[in-house]
Amino acid sequence: MCAIECIYDIEIRKQYSKDKSSCKAVIPKGVFFPKTTLEVSEIVKKSLNDNFNISIWGAGSGVNGGAIPQDSEEFVISLQKMDKVEILEHDFIGRAQCGVNTLYFQQKCEEKGLFFPPDPASADISSIGGNLACSAGGMRGYKYGTFRDYVIKITFVDGKGNIITTGCETFKWVTGYDFVRLLTGSEGTLGIITEASFKLIPGNIVKTSIYINFESMDILVAGFLKLMKNSIIPSNAEFMDSYTLNVIKEYLPCEHKNNGCVLLLEIDSYSYENLENDLKKFKKLAQGWDYIISDNEEVSHNLWKGRKRLRTELEKVKPNVFSEDFVLLYSKIPDFIRFTEEICNKNNIFFCNFGHIIDGNIHFSSVYENDEEKRHIEKIIYKISEYVISNGGTISGEHGIGKYKRELMIKEIGQKNVDIMQSVKKVFDPHNILNKGKIF
Numbered sequence: 001m002c003a004i005e006c007i008y009d010i011e012i013r014k015q016y017s018k019d020k021s022s023c024k025a026v027i028p029k030g031v032f033f034p035k036t037t038l039e040v041s042e043i044v045k046k047s048l049n050d051n052f053n054i055s056i057w058g059a060g061s062g063v064n065g066g067a068i069p070q071d072s073e074e075f076v077i078s079l080q081k082m083d084k085v086e087i088l089e090h091d092f093i094g095r096a097q098c099g100v101n102t103l104y105f106q107q108k109c110e111e112k113g114l115f116f117p118p119d120p121a122s123a124d125i126s127s128i129g130g131n132l133a134c135s136a137g138g139m140r141g142y143k144y145g146t147f148r149d150y151v152i153k154i155t156f157v158d159g160k161g162n163i164i165t166t167g168c169e170t171f172k173w174v175t176g177y178d179f180v181r182l183l184t185g186s187e188g189t190l191g192i193i194t195e196a197s198f199k200l201i202p203g204n205i206v207k208t209s210i211y212i213n214f215e216s217m218d219i220l221v222a223g224f225l226k227l228m229k230n231s232i233i234p235s236n237a238e239f240m241d242s243y244t245l246n247v248i249k250e251y252l253p254c255e256h257k258n259n260g261c262v263l264l265l266e267i268d269s270y271s272y273e274n275l276e277n278d279l280k281k282f283k284k285l286a287q288g289w290d291y292i293i294s295d296n297e298e299v300s301h302n303l304w305k306g307r308k309r310l311r312t313e314l315e316k317v318k319p320n321v322f323s324e325d326f327v328l329l330y331s332k333i334p335d336f337i338r339f340t341e342e343i344c345n346k347n348n349i350f351f352c353n354f355g356h357i358i359d360g361n362i363h364f365s366s367v368y369e370n371d372e373e374k375r376h377i378e379k380i381i382y383k384i385s386e387y388v389i390s391n392g393g394t395i396s397g398e399h400g401i402g403k404y405k406r407e408l409m410i411k412e413i414g415q416k417n418v419d420i421m422q423s424v425k426k427v428f429d430p431h432n433i434l435n436k437g438k439i440f
C-alpha cells in the first residue's frame, strides 16, 4: 500500500485544476506530493492497481492545458516537493530534482560562477520538470539553445512504474537511442521526469540592453536582419508591435509613437572589450535609428520592465489570455503581422503580437471575458494557425500541444507522424495512464 501524502482538501484540489491556458478547469480527485523518485514509482504502481489515471503537475505555468486533469476521476501528481539542487562546479554540471523552480536553479549556477542559459520568460513561476516536459525555450534560444540543448541525463518513471535513468553526465553520449531528447518535449505522455542533469557553461558574462523604436514592423525586421548579417548576435531579441506597446505604455522608457514598434536587445560577451566593440559596430549600423543604450543595471531593468509585465497587463485588459506560440522564418514575419491585423480588425478582436524575433517565435495574444468571446477568438486563432502552417511555420515553438492544440498538431505534422508517436507512447505507457488526452 502506498503511504505517500495525498491531499483531498477541496481548496488544495482546486489549485491543481487550472494552468495559465484558456482550457477549462477540472478538479482532480486528489493530489499526491511525492518527495523521491521511488515514491513517484509507487504512485504509478498504485494507479495501475487501483485503476486511476495521473495528470502531472510541474508548477502550472503552462499555456496549453497540459497540467489540467482530463476528468475529475484523475489524480494529480505534483513534483513540487522534489526540490533539491546540486552544482558540480568543477565539472560544469548542474543536477536538479524536477520540482525545482527554474529561476532558483539559474541562481544556484550563478553562485558558483556558472551559467545555465535556457531562460523562459516564466523562469520565476515554472519548474525544471515542466520546462523539460515542454522543452521550454525562451529568450536566449537562438544564441544559446533551449532546454533540449542542455539536458544530458534524466531519471523518469514510465507508465508501468519502472524507474529508468537515461543519458550520461558527460558532454558527449551516443550509446544507444537518445531517450533524453525523446522525453524532453514529450509533455508528460511518456514518463514522469523526476531528476535531470544539465551541462553548464562558464559564467561572468557582461551584458547590456538596447531599446530601439521603429516606425513599422517591416522596418523593424529589416533592421534586426541588418544587425544579424553584420554579426551582432543578441542573446535576447524581443519585438513588440504597436498594440503590445499600448498595453504596457505606462512602463515604457519613452513615449510610444502611433503605430511604432520596438526591438529590445540584450547584447552579451565574455569580455568588456568585445562588448564595447559590438556596441561600436551597433552604433555605426544604427545611424538614424531612435534608440536607448543602457549604461547600468537599473536602466536595463527599466528598458525591460514593460516586456516583463506584459502578461499581467494583458490580464488587466480582460482576465483570460490566449498566448499563441507560432514560429515562422524571418522573411514571413511582416506578412504574418499584416494578416493577423487584417483578420482581427475585420472580426473586431483585441490582439497583439510580440515575441522572440531572433527565433521567429511570435506570441500572438488575445484576451476574453466570457465563453462567447472565447469561441469567437478560437475560430480566428484556428485560421491564423492554418495560415502559419501553409507558410511553412509551426503552431508551437516552445509551449507544446497539451489539450489545446491536438487537432492543429495533426494538421501540421500529418497522421503518419501521429501514428508513430502513438506507437511510441504505447511502449512507455501501455495502459495510457500518464497525461491521458494530452497531445493525442
Ligand SMILES: Cc1cc2nc3c(=O)[nH]c(=O)nc-3n(C[C@H](O)[C@H](O)[C@H](O)COP(=O)(O)OP(=O)(O)OC[C@H]3O[C@@H](n4cnc5c(N)ncnc54)[C@H](O)[C@@H]3O)c2cc1C
Pocket (backbone or CB within 6 Å): 019, 020, 055, 056, 057, 058, 059, 060, 061, 062, 063, 065, 066, 067, 079, 098, 119, 120, 121, 122, 125, 126, 127, 128, 129, 130, 131, 132, 133, 134, 135, 136, 137, 138, 139, 187, 188, 189, 191, 192, 193, 194, 311, 398, 399, 402, 435, 438
Ligand atoms: C507569463 C508566462 C511566460 C511564459 N514564457 C515562456 C517562454 O518564454 N518560453 C516557454 O517555453 N514557455 C513559456 N511559458 C509557458 C510555460 O511557462 C512553460 O510551458 C513551462 O515549461 C511550463 O512549466 P511548469 O513547470 O509550469 O509546468 P506545468 O504547466 O505544470 O506543466 C506543463 C506540462 O508539462 C508536464 N509536466 C510537468 N512536470 C513534469 C514532469 N516532471 N515530468 C513529466 N511531465 C511534466 C505537465 O503534465 C504538462 O503537460 C510562459 C508562461 C507564462 C504564464
